[in-house]
Amino acid sequence: MALLELQRISAQYPGAASPVLADIDLSLGPRQLLVALGPSGSGKTSLLNLIAGFVAPSAGHITLDGVPISGPGAERGVVFQDDALLPWQTVLGNVAFGLALAGVPKAEREARAREMLALVDLAGFAERRIWQLSGGQKQRVGLARALAAEPRLLLMDEPFGALDAFTREQMQELLLRVWQRSAKPVLLITHDIEEAVFLATDLVLLAPDPGRIVERLQLDFGHRYAAGESARAIKSDPAFIATREHVLARVFEQRKSTRRETA
Amino acid sequence: MSSLPVPLQAQSQPAAAAARPPRRALSTRWISTLTVLTLLALWWLVTAAGWVEPLFLPSPGDIVRKAASLLSQGYMDASLWQHLGASLGRIGVALLAAVVTAIPLGIAIGCNRVARGIFDPLIEFYRPIPPLAYLPLIVIWCGIGELSKVLLIYLAIFAPVAIATATAVRTVDPVKLRAAQSLGASRTQLIAHVIVPSALPEMLTGIRIGLGVGWSTLVAAELIAATRGLGFMVQSAAQFLVTDVVVLGIVLIALIAFALEMGLRALQRKLVPWHGKSY
Numbered sequence: 444m445a446l447l448e449l450q451r452i453s454a455q456y457p458g459a460a461s462p463v464l465a466d467i468d469l470s471l472g473p474r475q476l477l478v479a480l481g482p483s484g485s486g487k488t489s490l491l492n493l494i495a496g497f498v499a500p501s502a503g504h505i506t507l508d509g510v511p512i513s514g515p516g517a518e519r520g521v522v523f524q525d526d527a528l529l530p531w532q533t534v535l536g537n538v539a540f541g542l543a544l545a546g547v548p549k550a551e552r553e554a555r556a557r558e559m560l561a562l563v564d565l566a567g568f569a570e571r572r573i574w575q576l577s578g579g580q581k582q583r584v585g586l587a588r589a590l591a592a593e594p595r596l597l598l599m600d601e602p603f604g605a606l607d608a609f610t611r612e613q614m615q616e617l618l619l620r621v622w623q624r625s626a627k628p629v630l631l632i633t634h635d636i637e638e639a640v641f642l643a644t645d646l647v648l649l650a651p652d653p654g655r656i657v658e659r660l661q662l663d664f665g666h667r668y669a670a671g672e673s674a675r676a677i678k679s680d681p682a683f684i685a686t687r688e689h690v691l692a693r694v695f696e697q698r699k700s701t702r703r704e705t706a
Numbered sequence: 707m708s709s710l711p712v713p714l715q716a717q718s719q720p721a722a723a724a725a726r727p728p729r730r731a732l733s734t735r736w737i738s739t740l741t742v743l744t745l746l747a748l749w750w751l752v753t754a755a756g757w758v759e760p761l762f763l764p765s766p767g768d769i770v771r772k773a774a775s776l777l778s779q780g781y782m783d784a785s786l787w788q789h790l791g792a793s794l795g796r797i798g799v800a801l802l803a804a805v806v807t808a809i810p811l812g813i814a815i816g817c818n819r820v821a822r823g824i825f826d827p828l829i830e831f832y833r834p835i836p837p838l839a840y841l842p843l844i845v846i847w848c849g850i851g852e853l854s855k856v857l858l859i860y861l862a863i864f865a866p867v868a869i870a871t872a873t874a875v876r877t878v879d880p881v882k883l884r885a886a887q888s889l890g891a892s893r894t895q896l897i898a899h900v901i902v903p904s905a906l907p908e909m910l911t912g913i914r915i916g917l918g919v920g921w922s923t924l925v926a927a928e929l930i931a932a933t934r935g936l937g938f939m940v941q942s943a944a945q946f947l948v949t950d951v952v953v954l955g956i957v958l959i960a961l962i963a964f965a966l967e968m969g970l971r972a973l974q975r976k977l978v979p980w981h982g983k984s985y
Contacts, residue, residue, distance in 0.1 A: 495884070495888055496887075496888075497884055497887070497888075514887075515884065515887035515888045516888070516890060517888070517889055517890030519888060520888065520889075521884070521885065521888040523881055523884070523885060525881065527879070527881040527882050527884070527885040528885075529882060529885075529886075529899075529900065529903070530980035530983075531903040531906075531978070531980065540886070540889055540899070541889035541890060543899075544886070544889055544890050544891050544892075544895050544899070545890055572979070572980070573980070574980055574983045588885075588889070589888075589889075592889050592890065598888075
């Protein structure tokens with residue numbers, strides 16, 4: 444099974460005085476859903492871009508099963524904040540795109556794409572055009588597209604950030620079902636505290652200037668949902684509320700301390 | 707009592723606004739049609755009343771009769787179809803050559819720093835020069851044959867197509883590129899599956915602009931020792947003061963340009979239905 448390891452990772456944009464990320468150690472293994480939570484400026488998206496291979500770290504090593512990462516690749520699937528689907532292809536074409544790039548024959552890749560569409564509850568949407576979909580449907584196509592290419596792990600950059608609250612909750616539950624069924628490790632970036640606490644098996648809290656990990660938590664609310672408990676029951680559980688308040692307090696603590704530093 | 711009219715007015719306004727759009731869509735077409743009909747009627751009126759000499763402006767009826775006679779007898783040893791065919795052939799060959807060369811070059815300029823460094827200043831240097839200014843040079847270099855005529859039109863089409871393509875390639879949504887890369891796309895796959903389709907709407911707009919410029923260069927191109935072509939026909943007729951042929955030629959040139967533009971717009975709607983939609 445896939446194991447992603449980040450060792451003493453730092454990142455700095457060319458020309459910038461201070462690094463966006465400093466000294467990050469992380470690992471992501473099987474059956475994990477790692478959520479990186481942090482305010483804007485804490486380098487969450489930079490972290491994902493490093494792992495996806497879109498940018499190179501200024502120091503440290505990133506390895507997947509011991510092999511160093513050098514550039515983007517199909518073994519790390521990415522779901523983007525805004526869907527990033529290709530409007531000149533149908534929904535089916537988009538989902539099958541990764542397999543088409545890999546040279547999989549048409550019949551085989553379309554069968555696989557239809558399976559993935561069924562997995563994200565979009566079985567009847569194969570022939571639709573991208574502009575005929577709602578925001579939530581587009582994100583589901585984005586998720587199906589990433590999964591169809593059979594990546595070893597899934598990276599998600601604030602995938603539900605642009606959705607309304609109701610759709611977001613549905614998408615969170617869908618993600619947990621898909622994660623449970625596909626058994627792929629997931630790294631999800633978010634600034635939504637409730638979302639982070641609900642989804643994460645492992646939660647890392649990032650603080651800005653420079654981006655660094657200030658707390659790591661192991662949680663089981665996502666497992667409980669996957670085991671059949673309802674989302675509403677979990678979210679109204681005192682243990683869930685206590686965790687959420689704890690994380691919230693930590694975020695505010697960080698913000699106060701950075702304000703004091705700048706003052 | 708005094709407050710009553712205000713809500714009433716507020717209520718009636720949105721209702722009127724809701725009812726208006728379909729009527730307005732129809733009326734735009736109607737305004738255009740009425741404008742054309744009014745102009746035709748005015749034209750007919752001033753010629754039928756004898757206010758203008760036929761030498762300066764022949765009547766619409768004369769033009770139609772002239773068109774019929776040109777179709778059967780021709781003008782300057784060539785029928786109207788042959789003049790039309792010669793012009794369309796020239797612009798067709800020039801357009802094909804421009805599309806085949808300008809689009810790959812535009813993609814290269816958009817993707818590659820070295821290609822941009824070499825070709826960007828060259829295109830920007832010759833683009834603003836009016837074709838009539840470098841026409842003599844083309845004649846000196848390439849003679850007075852068909853090549854010079856096509857080359858002049860080709861150069862006029864080439865620049866807008868290459869520039870539109872290069873700009874479109876450079877402004878491809880980086881998120882789409884990253885999405886394809888994270889699905890395992892190689893450099894050539896990125897160009898074929900993401901960059902070219904993304905740039906297609908702007909490429910077609912470039913071709914539309916290029917075709918417009920190319921068509922207006924046609925008359926200049928047919929200054930070079932032509933014996934056939936709409937541009938040649940108009941110029942030659944002007945020298946002999948055959949005003950009806952001049953007007954007929956101008957009308958035909960305008961109608962063909964209009965048909966080309968409408969055809970390309972239809973092609974754009976068919977090829978890139980996502981263009982202008984939020985998705």
